[in-house]
Amino acid sequence: MIIQSFIPPRRTLMGPGPSDISPQVLQALSRPTVGHLDPSFIGMMDEVKALLKYAFQTENDFTIPISAPGSAGMEACFVNLIEPGDKVIVCRNGVFGERMRENVIRAGGIAEVVDDIWGEPVSIEKVEQAIKQHPDIKILAFVHAETSTGVRSDAESLGKLAKQHGILTIVDTVTSLGGITLKVDEWQLDAVYSGSQKCLSCTPGLAPVTFSPDAIEKIKSRQSQVRSWFLDQSLVLGYWSGEGKRSYHHTAPVNSLYALHESLLLLKNEGLEHAWRRHQDMHNLLRDGLEKLGFEFVVKADARLPQLNTVYVPEGVDEAKVRSHLLEQYNLEIGGGLGEFSGKAWRIGLMGYGARRENVSLCLKALEESLR
Amino acid sequence: MIIQSFIPPRRTLMGPGPSDISPQVLQALSRPTVGHLDPSFIGMMDEVKALLKYAFQTENDFTIPISAPGSAGMEACFVNLIEPGDKVIVCRNGVFGERMRENVIRAGGIAEVVDDIWGEPVSIEKVEQAIKQHPDIKILAFVHAETSTGVRSDAESLGKLAKQHGILTIVDTVTSLGGITLKVDEWQLDAVYSGSQKCLSCTPGLAPVTFSPDAIEKIKSRQSQVRSWFLDQSLVLGYWSGEGKRSYHHTAPVNSLYALHESLLLLKNEGLEHAWRRHQDMHNLLRDGLEKLGFEFVVKADARLPQLNTVYVPEGVDEAKVRSHLLEQYNLEIGGGLGEFSGKAWRIGLMGYGARRENVSLCLKALEESLR
Numbered sequence: 001m002i003i004q005s006f007i008p009p010r011r012t013l014m015g016p017g018p019s020d021i022s023p024q025v026l027q028a029l030s031r032p033t034v035g036h037l038d039p040s041f042i043g044m045m046d047e048v049k050a051l052l053k054y055a056f057q058t059e060n061d062f063t064i065p066i067s068a069p070g071s072a073g074m075e076a077c078f079v080n081l082i083e084p085g086d087k088v089i090v091c092r093n094g095v096f097g098e099r100m101r102e103n104v105i106r107a108g109g110i111a112e113v114v115d116d117i118w119g120e121p122v123s124i125e126k127v128e129q130a131i132k133q134h135p136d137i138k139i140l141a142f143v144h145a146e147t148s149t150g151v152r153s154d155a156e157s158l159g160k161l162a163k164q165h166g167i168l169t170i171v172d173t174v175t176s177l178g179g180i181t182l183k184v185d186e187w188q189l190d191a192v193y194s195g196s197q198k199c200l201s202c203t204p205g206l207a208p209v210t211f212s213p214d215a216i217e218k219i220k221s222r223q224s225q226v227r228s229w230f231l232d233q234s235l236v237l238g239y240w241s242g243e244g245k246r247s248y249h250h251t252a253p254v255n256s257l258y259a260l261h262e263s264l265l266l267l268k269n270e271g272l273e274h275a276w277r278r279h280q281d282m283h284n285l286l287r288d289g290l291e292k293l294g295f296e297f298v299v300k301a302d303a304r305l306p307q308l309n310t311v312y313v314p315e316g317v318d319e320a321k322v323r324s325h326l327l328e329q330y331n332l333e334i335g336g337g338l339g340e341f342s343g344k345a346w347r348i349g350l351m352g353y354g355a356r357r358e359n360v361s362l363c364l365k366a367l368e369e370s371l372r
Numbered sequence: 373m374i375i376q377s378f379i380p381p382r383r384t385l386m387g388p389g390p391s392d393i394s395p396q397v398l399q400a401l402s403r404p405t406v407g408h409l410d411p412s413f414i415g416m417m418d419e420v421k422a423l424l425k426y427a428f429q430t431e432n433d434f435t436i437p438i439s440a441p442g443s444a445g446m447e448a449c450f451v452n453l454i455e456p457g458d459k460v461i462v463c464r465n466g467v468f469g470e471r472m473r474e475n476v477i478r479a480g481g482i483a484e485v486v487d488d489i490w491g492e493p494v495s496i497e498k499v500e501q502a503i504k505q506h507p508d509i510k511i512l513a514f515v516h517a518e519t520s521t522g523v524r525s526d527a528e529s530l531g532k533l534a535k536q537h538g539i540l541t542i543v544d545t546v547t548s549l550g551g552i553t554l555k556v557d558e559w560q561l562d563a564v565y566s567g568s569q570k571c572l573s574c575t576p577g578l579a580p581v582t583f584s585p586d587a588i589e590k591i592k593s594r595q596s597q598v599r600s601w602f603l604d605q606s607l608v609l610g611y612w613s614g615e616g617k618r619s620y621h622h623t624a625p626v627n628s629l630y631a632l633h634e635s636l637l638l639l640k641n642e643g644l645e646h647a648w649r650r651h652q653d654m655h656n657l658l659r660d661g662l663e664k665l666g667f668e669f670v671v672k673a674d675a676r677l678p679q680l681n682t683v684y685v686p687e688g689v690d691e692a693k694v695r696s697h698l699l700e701q702y703n704l705e706i707g708g709g710l711g712e713f714s715g716k717a718w719r720i721g722l723m724g725y726g727a728r729r730e731n732v733s734l735c736l737k738a739l740e741e742s743l744r
Binding site: 001003004005006007008009010011013015017018021024026027028029030031032033034035036038039040041044047050051067068069070071072074075079099102103105106107195197203204205225226227228229230248249250251252253254255256258259261262265268327333338 | 373375376377378379380381382383385387389390392393396398399400401402403404405406407408410411412413416419422423439440441442443444446447451471474475477478479567569575576577597598599600601602620621622623624625626627628630631633634637640699705710
């Protein structure tokens with residue numbers, strides 16, 4: 001096997017993530033590596049925390065990026081908040097709800113599943129009923145923006161409902177952070193995780209998380225040790241904490257954090273509300289074009305994610321073949337369906353830096369030509 | 373707080389890692405991101421596997437980089453191989469042996485600790501005795517190259533001893549891979565993990581691992597589920613496996629893998645044996661210079677790691693002040709002591725791309741000037 005340097009093709013990324021990345025972020029990524037205990041780096045870590053607080057709209061002091069992908073961010077929330085025997089309501093309306101259920105079980109918890117049809121938002125009524133049915137529920141877990149279906153659930157109502165009942169929430173905002181309205185403090189969410197490679201338009205590999213004071217209290221009052229050493233946030237906190245000497249936990253992914261810093265700075269400079277509006281505007285353009293081409297959306301209009309457009313594959317079309325054609329002929333990536341929608345739907349992302357007019361036009365024209 | 377793009381200083385990294393990184397690797401890092409299921413990316417993944425097999429000197433099919441730092445690589449080995457109640461001998465002669473013990477306990481295992489003095493290699497005799505004392509031992513865990521002390525243990529003898537007794541080994545090669553002789557197959561090691569940021573001279577954030585057929589058999593015959601979803605290698609395997617359709621597990625850290633590919637390619641092109649010799653040669657130069665300056669090594673000559681030189685801080689010297697001076701005046705990073713050696717020793721790394729003549733000279737001259 002003769003191996004040479006890998007020179008990737010230049011794609012336009014309009015799948016479910018990773019999303020298109022700004023040249024500025026790629027440039028930041030390749031700046032010279034410094035030590036993970038270098039004073040200059042520690043200053044940058046504080047800025048990353050401040051920028052993440054802004055993105056999450058929270059004052060939570062514990063707001064950091066986990067040094068691993070979004071699924072490790074998910075696991076960090078579950079293993080730290082759940083103790084063996086804890087009962088957890090898991091809302092399942094797509095792939096990531098099911099993954100939450102698996103996390104509950106592996107963390108030693110008991111999962112009470114509230115199912116909704118794929119492509120529909122989590123039903124507040126069903127959750128309310130489940131809370132009444134199980135007065136010993138400790139945690140409510142749900143996905144804000146289901147990456148497998150493109151549906152938005154009402155995180156505000158779910159957060160406030162849980163808080164009324166003294167229940168902690170674990171919320172998946174992997175695809176929502178930076179793309180649609182998300183207000184961690186106002187909505188009273190407790191343990192919230194995301195990913196770097198969606199609407200933040202950073203490279204994949206980091207998982208921003210934030211823990212509310214209530215979540216921290218639960219972690220501090222644990223009777224049993226967290227099952228994961230790497231994800232034990234009481235240890236991680238010593239490394240990211242702003243006061244005194246940083247205690248070594250693991251070697252931070254220095255360069256990836258340069259990129260996250262830059263992508264969060266781009267978001268800050270644009271302004272969150274402006275970014276949310278841009279995602280909506282680009283979605284409207286894409287939606288109009290797709291409907292003109294005869295596409296049908298999986299999700300009804302009022303629960304649709306602007307940053308992830310899930311449409312049914314037209315009848316008689318070999319969906320994998322079209323996606324390969326788009327990739328090979330246009331260097332354009334769109335996503336296939338996942339789980340129940342595998343082979344039946346396409347997922348077209350307009351995330352972060354990818355939510356640009358030229359991307360919408362390219363996608364519409366390339367689809368039109370490819371489906372002829 | 374006014375935040376601007378982070379422009380890091382240009383350091384010479386001679387601590388315990390991250391190590392100096394070749395400009396070629398930094399360049400690879402910033403190439404355009406492609407989707408993690410892109411055919412071009414999947415071809416690159418196969419090359420990364422092949423290059424890692426070469427670096428580890430193994431034919432193990434399951435040889436991949438975990439999408440998280442070295443400590444997650446450690447955890448991946450422990451959570452996959454240990455089932456609740458399994459007895460594990462843990463050799464502890466530094467910080468990372470103790471971390472192994474914590475991993476055993478969190479994975480539900482029982483740790484039988486074999487202690488050796490910090491700075492001395494693991495005693496084969498003590499391990500042999502422990503095996504005789506505990507006939508129900510399932511796993512032997514030890515560190516090949518202790519990053520906290522700079523000592524090398526005899527991984528070959530320990531690997532073969534364990535195999536004779538039908539015991540699996542978990543071996544930490546975070547600091548050894550690429551820097552000193554390591555032959556996974558010949559030494560019959562079973563679950564071996566490393567880090568990207570030491571002698572591979574890649575950016576921090578990835579953990580190469582390799583599992584022998586015996587280790588895979590143990591994973592496949594587990595009675596209980598792996599406690600971590602993210603690190604469950606039976607799931608990860610589906611993503612990295614060379615045959616058929618890749619099943620989605622998590623979004624791979626695409627750009628970090630570009631960098632790993634490039635750094636492994638540099639190692640392959642140099643040749644492993646040449647790289648090992650270069651580390652030894654540079655160590656000899658540095659050792660001669662340090663001894664001329666009056667430094668004393670913590671580790672005796674025959675167990676010393678060429679890539680990590682641990683020396684006692686001269687009496688009466690404010691060690692933190694000197695390190696700050698080196699960083700501020702020379703942009704040179706050396707490492708402080710860890711654990712028992714905190715405040716008492718310095719750790720000078722000559723790892724991967726950092727094992728260069730100009731680094732040795734800079735370090736010696738800067739130390740000489742700073743200690744005057």
